[in-house]
Amino acid sequence: xxxxxxxxxxxxxxxxxxxxxxxxxxxxxxxxxxxxxxxxxxxxxxxxxxxxxxxxxxxxxxxxxxxxxxxxxxxxxxxxxxxxxxxxxxxxxxxxxxxxxxxxxxxxxxxxxxxxxxxxxxxxxxxxxxxxxxxxx
Amino acid sequence: xxxxxxxxxxxxxxxxxxxxxxxxxxxxxxxxxxxxxxxxxxxxxxxxxxxxxxxxxxxxxxxxxxxxxxxxxxxxxxxxxxxxxxxxxxxxxxxxxxxxxxxxxxxxxxxxxxxxxxxxxxxxxxxxxxxxxxxxxxxxxxxxxxxxxxxxxxxxxxxxxxxxxxxxxxxxxxxxxxxxxxxxxxxxxxxxxxxxxxxxxxxxxxxxxxxxxxx
Numbered sequence: 001x002x003x004x005x006x007x008x009x010x011x012x013x014x015x016x017x018x019x020x021x022x023x024x025x026x027x028x029x030x031x032x033x034x035x036x037x038x039x040x041x042x043x044x045x046x047x048x049x050x051x052x053x054x055x056x057x058x059x060x061x062x063x064x065x066x067x068x069x070x071x072x073x074x075x076x077x078x079x080x081x082x083x084x085x086x087x088x089x090x091x092x093x094x095x096x097x098x099x100x101x102x103x104x105x106x107x108x109x110x111x112x113x114x115x116x117x118x119x120x121x122x123x124x125x126x127x128x129x130x131x132x133x134x135x136x137x
Numbered sequence: 138x139x140x141x142x143x144x145x146x147x148x149x150x151x152x153x154x155x156x157x158x159x160x161x162x163x164x165x166x167x168x169x170x171x172x173x174x175x176x177x178x179x180x181x182x183x184x185x186x187x188x189x190x191x192x193x194x195x196x197x198x199x200x201x202x203x204x205x206x207x208x209x210x211x212x213x214x215x216x217x218x219x220x221x222x223x224x225x226x227x228x229x230x231x232x233x234x235x236x237x238x239x240x241x242x243x244x245x246x247x248x249x250x251x252x253x254x255x256x257x258x259x260x261x262x263x264x265x266x267x268x269x270x271x272x273x274x275x276x277x278x279x280x281x282x283x284x285x286x287x288x289x290x291x292x293x294x295x296x297x298x299x300x301x302x303x304x305x306x307x308x309x310x311x312x313x314x315x316x317x318x319x320x321x322x323x324x325x326x327x328x329x330x331x332x333x334x335x336x337x338x339x340x341x342x343x344x345x346x347x348x349x350x351x352x
Contacts, residue, residue, distance in 0.1 A: 001331045008333070009241070015235045021216055024184025035210040124235070127332075128214065132238050134331050135284070 003076045006069045007126045013066055015124040018117070025109045025122045030102065032132040036100075039099035041092065044133060045084040046103045051122065052077050052111065058119030070123065146170060148219045152233055153204075155242040157279065160208045160266035162209075162217045167228055172193045175222045178202045183214040183235055205268050211238040211282065236258050240332040244279060246339035247288060255347045259277075260310040262288050264335075267277050281310075283329045290336065294325075295320040304328070318348035319341040328336045 021114055025033055028045075035043055056074040087093040110118045146167035154161050166174055178194035181187065194202035208215045210326040215236045221228040245265040252259045264286060280286050290303040292312050295317050303310055315321065322343040327336040 001333065004331050007332065012234055021181055021183060022186040026182035027213070043325055127237055127240055131212070131237070131332070 003073050003126070004130055006072045006076075007130070010066045010069045011127065013061075013063065014097070014120060017061075018121045018124045019123065020117065023109065023112065023121070024125065024128075025118065026105060026125045026128045028109070030105070032102075032128065033135070035099055035102060035132075036096075039102070040094050041087060041097040042086075042095035043086065045081075046091050046099070047106065047129060048077055048081045048084055050072070050103075050106065050110075052081050054137045055122045058115050059123050065111070072125070106114055143220075143227040143229050145221055145223055145226040147228045147231045148176065148200075148221050149231070151217070151219050151231045151242065153208075153217065153236045155236075155238065156281075157245050157265045157268055158205070158209070158211060158238050158242050160203075160205045160236070160238060160242070161201055162204050162219070162233070164219050166200060167221050168222060169199055170221065171222055174198065174202070176202075177220045177222070178204075178216070180204055180207050180215055180217040183216060188218070190332070193277045195276065196316055206270055209268070209270070214238075218323065235260045239282070242334075244327050244329070244334050244336040246336045249323055249339050251323050251342050251344050252278070253315075253321070253344045253346045255309055255349060256315050258292070258315060258323070258344065258346065260290060260292075260323055260325070262290070262308045262310075262314065264308070264327060279327070283334070285330045287328045287330070288313055289326040289328050289335075289338075291324050291326075293322045293341075295322060295343070315346050317346050320345045323348050 051072070056070065059070050084093065110122065113121065148167055149165040151164040154163050162178060167234060175198055176321050177196065180187045180191060181189065183290060191202060191204065191207065200269050204217060216232055217236070218230040218232045220230045233328070236280045247262045250261040264280045267279055267282055287304055287306045288308065288309055290305065293300045322341040322345055324338045324341045326338045329335065350351045
């Protein structure tokens with residue numbers, strides 16, 4: 001819920017920087033909510049890696065308060081990523097065809113925009129990710 | 138309107154007001170526009186290409202529009218937009234911020250039922266239902282929408298003014314070891330941990346424990 005409160009604090013600011021209404025990184029063409037539960041761990045693992053490796057580094061703003069919240073979120077993602085690494089190593093986070101296809105779609109959506117726009121859009125969609133992850137914990 | 142370039146001042150403060158996922162678009166009239174302003178409304182699902190007009194909110198003179206039906210899927214997010222018209226002139230389309238029904242709705246208080254014995258009170262709580270299109274549509278409790286939903290319960294001894302607070306996840310609570318023949322008042326609030334949401338407290342429901350028969 002620390003990620004959630006940090007994101008809520010900057011949500012309007014970040015989403016206002018994303019003028020593209022017609023494209024979503026995470027939820028289109030197929031919503032995360034349609035992912036089979038058996039594939040959930042794998043997608044969470046891949047998506048958290050995606051945010052740490054590709055998104056946060058391109059999310060600098062001119063607002064120090066917003067930047068502080070972004071780095072707080074990034075640090076939380078980093079520690080979750082390490083925990084998920086353990087699951088992956090112990091084969092508890094297997095990737096089926098659906099999760100592989102879904103993640104491929106996320107990357108394709110991301111690469112369809114220039115890096116900064118794609119990163120800011122992905123950051124603005126964190127509530128989509130959190131809503132899905134928290135829905136069936 | 139025949140205008141190519143829209144010169145009418147814009148509608149202001151276009152935003153969703155939502156309670157239990159009854160999602161109403163609200164706005165304020167353009168500054169100093171006077172009477173006779175009409176409005177059109179459209180909405181879009183975030184990530185999907187097209188804007189969709191709301192026929193029931195076309196050429197309306199009120200400053201709200203019920204988009205509950207159009208935004209009922211709370212796994213999606215939405216934008217809505219309003220345009221003003223007056224005497225052949227028009228304004229620009231003015232948009233909301235991105236609306237997430239799951240996190241941006243207010244939650245109403247639970248309903249509270251109480252019954253008492255000589256030394257205890259049984260409290261039964263019911264979470265509000267999600268807005269639904271018609272009475273015969275299947276009801277969805279907010280408990281199903283927010284699995285982490287909990288209740289905060291306040292119990293007041295009207296004689297001693299002593300108050301207890303409880304936080305429970307299931308919907309019934311028995312408060313034991315009370316004084317016979319005494320008035321107690323109960324109110325309750327809903328609390329969701331993630332996303333962080335809470336309702337106001339319900340009004341107070343009062344009852345009296347039965348008198349001690351042996352006294």
